[in-house]
Amino acid sequence: MRGTRMTHTRRTLVVVGNGMVGHRFVQAAIERGVTERWDLVVIGEEPRPAYDRVALTSFFEVGAEQLSFLPGGAYDDPRVRLVLDTPVTGLDRKAQQVLLGTGEVVDYDHLVLATGAGPFVPPIPGKDLDGAFVYRTIEDLEAIREAARTATVGAVIGGGLLGLEAANALVQLGLETHVVEMAPRLMPVQLDQPAGATLVRHIEKLGVTVHTGAATTEVQDAGDGTVGGLGLKEAEAIPAEVVVFSAGIRPRDQLARDAGLDVAERGGILVDEQCRTSDPAVFAIGECAAPGGRMYGLVAPGYAMAEVVVDALLGGPGSSWAPTCPRS
Numbered sequence: 001m002r003g004t005r006m007t008h009t010r011r012t013l014v015v016v017g018n019g020m021v022g023h024r025f026v027q028a029a030i031e032r033g034v035t036e037r038w039d040l041v042v043i044g045e046e047p048r049p050a051y052d053r054v055a056l057t058s059f060f061e062v063g064a065e066q067l068s069f070l071p072g073g074a075y076d077d078p079r080v081r082l083v084l085d086t087p088v089t090g091l092d093r094k095a096q097q098v099l100l101g102t103g104e105v106v107d108y109d110h111l112v113l114a115t116g117a118g119p120f121v122p123p124i125p126g127k128d129l130d131g132a133f134v135y136r137t138i139e140d141l142e143a144i145r146e147a148a149r150t151a152t153v154g155a156v157i158g159g160g161l162l163g164l165e166a167a168n169a170l171v172q173l174g175l176e177t178h179v180v181e182m183a184p185r186l187m188p189v190q191l192d193q194p195a196g197a198t199l200v201r202h203i204e205k206l207g208v209t210v211h212t213g214a215a216t217t218e219v220q221d222a223g224d225g226t227v228g229g230l231g232l233k234e235a236e237a238i239p240a241e242v243v244v245f246s247a248g249i250r251p252r253d254q255l256a257r258d259a260g261l262d263v264a265e266r267g268g269i270l271v272d273e274q275c276r277t278s279d280p281a282v283f284a285i286g287e288c289a290a291p292g293g294r295m296y297g298l299v300a301p302g303y304a305m306a307e308v309v310v311d312a313l314l315g316g317p318g319s320s321w322a323p324t325c326p327r328s
């Protein structure tokens, strides 16, 4: 009697982005057996593997190694290929291929976009001067630390949670520090006026000067292409050699837009409750995704999305990340 041999063709799953959520997805995929059937190719543009971005500010005390989720530099599964320091520059959905910045083309059967979000930098004059920074990656913090060595005053544009965290970092780096917030109070999304006033008192005790109701009109040039200060609407300019933008984040959905995937009105890749985009072969998770049209600037919803995509790949009953959020 001839035996029957079961063969499973291995398929390729490409993950774009090795940030907090992309990493959680890969980990869950390994732990839950996705790599029994799938080869994973994980492509990240940052020069290092995923790290704890939530704890980013502690980089100044503990260094990059302590923050890393993958200190060994590779996943403990030979079926996962990790490509770092390489952006994905294009996506051909018809051919099911991604194009890397190196020119390499990678075929996929399924694709997971985990490209996160980027800081919003308002389009004001001087935003690109030497000495103007954002606060998102270890490289940003390395650059801020380097600039702080020769600076005396720093200013943060944006008095939300992240702006205050950045301001605290500037104080730790020894700079006289200002926070400039356009709204009439700090943390305008979370706090009412009295709570905002209390927070200002606390923050000022830490040595930060708070300017609320202050609109930044420009980053001033010191005359040599470096930051010299912040110009404010109807108020005196603040001299500063270091400026940090912390004026909110925007989902990084450009790849998806260019490839014709549906995006939400306010940005973010539209996904259904299984985190599928308008192309069933493509999922999106984390801050780049907008389930029901809304993006979440927090890590926990992204982790939940990562698990939901693993469910979908394993072909189980399929859990829903946001059953009450239909695609808009």
Ligand SMILES: Cc1cc2nc3c(=O)[nH]c(=O)nc-3n(C[C@H](O)[C@H](O)[C@H](O)COP(=O)(O)OP(=O)(O)OC[C@H]3O[C@@H](n4cnc5c(N)ncnc54)[C@H](O)[C@@H]3O)c2cc1C
Binding pocket: 016, 017, 018, 019, 020, 021, 022, 023, 043, 044, 045, 046, 053, 054, 055, 056, 057, 086, 087, 088, 089, 114, 115, 116, 117, 135, 136, 137, 162, 165, 252, 255, 285, 286, 287, 288, 296, 297, 298, 299, 300, 302
């Ligand atoms: C200072 C700071 C403090 C924070 N504190 C908190 C907190 O207390 N609580 C909380 O819930 N959240 C916090 N957050 C937000 C949290 O870090 C994010 O929610 C989380 O990182 C989202 O994970 P993600 O994988 O979606 O995005 P990211 O972690 O940003 O990862 C996306 C990755 O994709 C890469 N990428 C983008 N485009 C491409 C491309 N074309 N090709 C290849 N790679 C690409 C990016 O370089 C990045 O490495 C904080 C963020 C910061 C900056």
